[in-house]
Amino acid sequence: MSFIRRSARSSDSGVGGIRVNPNRQKSSSNLAAQVSQESCFSESSPLLGFTFSNETLEEGSKKSDKLDADYDGDDGDDDVFESSVKQTGWKSRLNQLKIALIFVLILVCSGFIATQAELEDKWHQFVVNKDNPTVLEIPVGNTKAPIVKLQIQAPFSSGINQSVSEGDTVVNFKLNNDTFKLDLNLTLLHGGIISMESHQFACHKADNNSCLVHVDTNSSVPIPFLYSYSVLANNVDHEIVYALIVLILVYVLIVLELVHRTLAALLGSLAAVAVLSALGQRPTMETLVSWIDMETLALLFGMMIIVAIFAESGFFDYCALKAYQLAKGQVWPLITLLCLFSAVVSAFLDNVTTILLLTPVTIRLCEVLNLDPRRILVAEVLFSNIGGTATAIGDPPNVIILGAVSKQGISFSDLTVHLTIGIILIAVVGYGFLRIYYRKVEFLKNEESPEIMELRHEIGLWKKASLRISAVTREESVMKALILQKTAELENALSRSLHKRRKAEKKDFHSTLLELQKKYRIRDHWLLVKSGCVLLVVILLLFVHSFIPSLHVGIGWIAVLGAVWLLVLADVTDLESILHQVEWSTLLFFAALFTLMEALSELGLIDGIGSAISDIIKHVDEDSRLLVALCIIVWVSALASSFIDNIPYTTAMIPVLLKLSEDPDLKLELLPLVIALAFGACLGGNGTLIGASANVVCAGIAEQHGWGISFREFFKIGFPMMLVTVAVATVYLIVCHVAIGWNT
Known part of the structure; x- marks a missing residue:
């Protein structure tokens, strides 16, 4: 049975109250009776701080039941700890509807995952030089207008489809009118250092149920490559839309507190993996584990x-x-x-x-x-x-x-x-x-008063302790009965304190x-x-x-x-x-969050943000290009990092910034761009509760101590603080890097 903390309201008489859950107290009474029947128990518990006996347990249970009877007729007070099973009327129906919808979502996601085979990369090798171009034959079966995802391992330099200077070693992958150009580093080739890049081709015409990718290079030295391929679903073009829907779903669950944030992250990661499965990109279990930042x-x-x-x-x-x-x-x-x-x-x-x-x-x-x-x-x-x-x-x-x-x-x-x-x-x-x-x-x-707050806090901790004990053995049953008795006495003490309107005495510092x-x-x-x-x-x-x-x-x-x-x-x-x-x-929340963010990255959400930023900057006049670039990078990074993990976002944005700085037509220095990215990605973590790892850790420890921080409570102060600090960072960037030109 879970308990929901709620603030007590004053009754018409102006006195706050607490109502003890009668169902829980009855179970405590039955448990105490069971203990007394099994053995004559009487011992002093150092954990509870005083001596218990069978008579003590029965007396405490009677007091608790009497307290429940006294409070049942009082309409002015709310339950401070209300059992989640004690719901009636429209709240109960809404709760059942919520459970049904979430369970249907889980079943649908489970169906997509179970009916799709895992996508295992099978690597093939080929060698190419300028005198011997090659053709990669990729079977696509009877799929109409398939999307082919090609993964290549080779000694690539950083940056994709970037401008190539004369003398650079490049390799071109061509399918229909789509050309995927990569820069090669022969020094890395001799050192045995390789990296992996991927690209999606739209295969409009298939010859003999195969798509033909033409590969050529300007290198006179034979260069070995490893490649793997996968045929994706036709609706893969909408994968960014699907990623946004999953992300919005997760935030709806967290913001409205429909479920615990850990369960929301688990549901989001499940939905994201289901979307990948529906698109023919179901990851293996090893891949899912590798996504978690151990x-x-x-x-x-x-x-x-x-x-x-x-x-x-x-x-x-x-x-x-x-x-x-x-x-x-x-x-x-x-x-x-x-x-x-x-x-x-x-x-x-x-x-x-x-x-x-x-x-x-x-x-x-x-x-x-x-x-x-x-x-x-x-x-x-x-x-x-x-x-x-x-x-x-x-x-x-x-x-x-x-x-x-x-x-x-x-x-x-x-x-x-x-x-x-x-x-x-x-x-x-x-x-x-x-x-x-x-x-x-x-x-x-x-x-x-501090005394009342301490009592409320202590009651919550004792109830949490009782829930952690599974009454399997006789000793565990006895211990749970003792804890429930301690809780009942604390609730009784709190009730007396509230009804007496006891106020805290104002003491001086010394x-x-x-x-x-x-x-x-x-x-x-x-x-x-x-x-x-x-x-x-x-x-x-x-x-x-x-x-x-x-x-x-x-x-x-x-x-x-x-x-x-x-x-x-x-x-x-x-x-x-x-x-x-x-x-x-x-810990489970972080594991689910890492999986969710990597899945969204696989769906192209983060790369899509980076590509949009790059396209906007390229279409700005040269005189104001640096100003616009800094403003866009810092603000988009801040807003994105508030709602998605800033680690995969930063990883995806770095190649974009390198590409912008290496483009001779744009004339942008790299230093101000990465400074803007650092300010946006780090300060943006203050926007929401799950924007930064420290936020989640702080909320988890506070919840363990009985002071849970909700998403909305954090958002009320965190998001305005994020806006203010990012605004100051924007002014600083403009003054230092645009007005003064401190770009080295």
């Missing part, structure tokens, strides 16, 4: 393990106390400190790691100050994404850009200097916007600090030393691994190795309790 998943998994063990030392509680002491209990100094720290650290460390470390501290600190953690966390993650844009290693798109343009003479320092100056201005304006948006401090505070010092302290100094040393080594390796060629481990390996080190050093015996703190739903 490096990112390993980083998240390893850091979640480290943070879970680190939290047991009491370090995050202690940090919250020190931050409260440093800010002297004031809200805005605290927010400023958190945002500044988040931005600076994210400039040198992966922002996902930064958010993994900061989120638990922030939640604990907000609970101390009786603030709503969701609003503070959103501000924190926004500045983490802004700070990550400042350097060439702070955000994944910047790393991809640096790796692609380093051979073009653009160094790490070139990118970092241009980005950092702009980010400083953007951060200042973004902070000003945040102060205006959060100008009312009351907006950041919880409406109820008295609050003294109280917090007694409550929040380091619980295990030896564990703190072990965890701190391991975390320090992991952070150091994450920062320097890209600068040490002899270090053959990526960020995923570093995080996983750090987690294994700490598991051994901390002498963890109860591994299940640590694994319970891993955000499995977040």
Whole structure:
């Protein structure tokens, strides 16, 4: 049974209330009775903090049932935790309709996938030179006007169909009036380095049920090629439309919160694979697995393990106390400190790691100050994404850009200097916007007293704990009964507090600090030393691994190795309790999202965006071409990165920018183009909850602590912040690269 958190409304008498679900309480009573019949149970549970017996369980169940009876006649209060199965009327019918429609969609997608064979690439070889052109015969059967997808492996230079200078080695693939031209690099040929390119041909006329692709080159040296082909469906021309429909479907599910965002991503990836299957391009299971960025998943998994063990030392509680002491209990100094720290650290460390470390501290600190953690966390993650844009290693798109343009003479320092100056201005304006948006401090505070909020939060955690226990054995049944009893007593205490209209006493800073010092302290100094040393080594390796060629481990390996080190050093015996703190739903969401984005890329959505940008820039007058190019690249990149993953988008846009910069007729420098791409792709991640990896990680950790961040809550502050920061970035690009001409 799942429970939905809802805010309590005041009744006519002005008193907030809570209604305990009668179905759940009855099950608790039955379970307690079952336990009492099986054995005489009486023990002291350190987990629950007091002694339980059979009489205690039965008494608590009776109190809960009595509380339900008292509340059933009160129409003024809403359920704070309402069972999803307790729906009546039109809401229940809409819910059943939603389930039916989604299930029909799943059945249709499953049918397309099950009835189409997997597309396995079978590679063939041929050799060509200028004296011996060749013809590739591709069988298409009885298909009328088929679309042929040709994949070629050879030592290609970057850029496709780009302008060719005299003396360059090129190869032409011709089918009817369509010519696919590629530039060859003979140096790569001698080094055995090959790359793969693909192109789709429309075969209007087939000879003997075959399409003939003519291949020629201007090279006098014989050049070997590998090629594979696949015959696609006739309606493949509409694949971008299908991709947009799938993307819109995913966002409708997430925005309207019809299903959990992880399930929405799974449904979207299933639909995208089904579309590929319907078009004759069903990927193999190995291909689907290769689409998942295992490096990112390993980083998240390893850091979640480290943070879970680190939290047991009491370090995050202690940090919250020190931050409260440093800010002297004031809200805005605290927010400023958190945002500044988040931005600076994210400039040198992966922002996902930064958010993994900061989120638990922030939640604990907000609970101390009786603030709503969701609003503070959103501000924190926004500045983490802004700070990550400042350097060439702070955000994944910047790393991809640096790796692609380093051979073009653009160094790490070139990118970092241009980005950092702009980010400083953007951060200042973004902070000003945040102060205006959060100008009312009351907006950041919880409406109820800290005691009430703590009770509500604790009830939610106990209920979540009871749902995780499967009552298979007798001991598990007893434990679940104890947890349900604890929940019932907390609900009873909350009810009494609400009906007595108990208000929080206003305490001064010093008295609050003294109280917090007694409550929040380091619980295990030896564990703190072990965890701190391991975390320090992991952070150091994450920062320097890209600068040490002899270090053959990526960020995923570093995080996983750090987690294994700490598991051994901390002498963890109860591994299940640590694994319970891993955000499995977040990891599954990323896996589904990677699959979805790669499938959309296969459908041509991202390449279509890049081609549209290129076509627009080419038709602009020379005098204003750079201005228009910068504006289009930064804004299209920002909007696209808000709704699709910025990593595949950046990967697809780099060849487009290289092609534009290498075209002698356009006269565009590469540096301003990639700077605009970096600003757009990184800052655009602030637009929506799934626009950046750090956003999803922050929402997942917050949800685990009982403070779920919805898509709409993030969008209300994230999208305006994205518009403001991208506008500042646009002005900076125009001043530096158009007005001043700082293009080197």
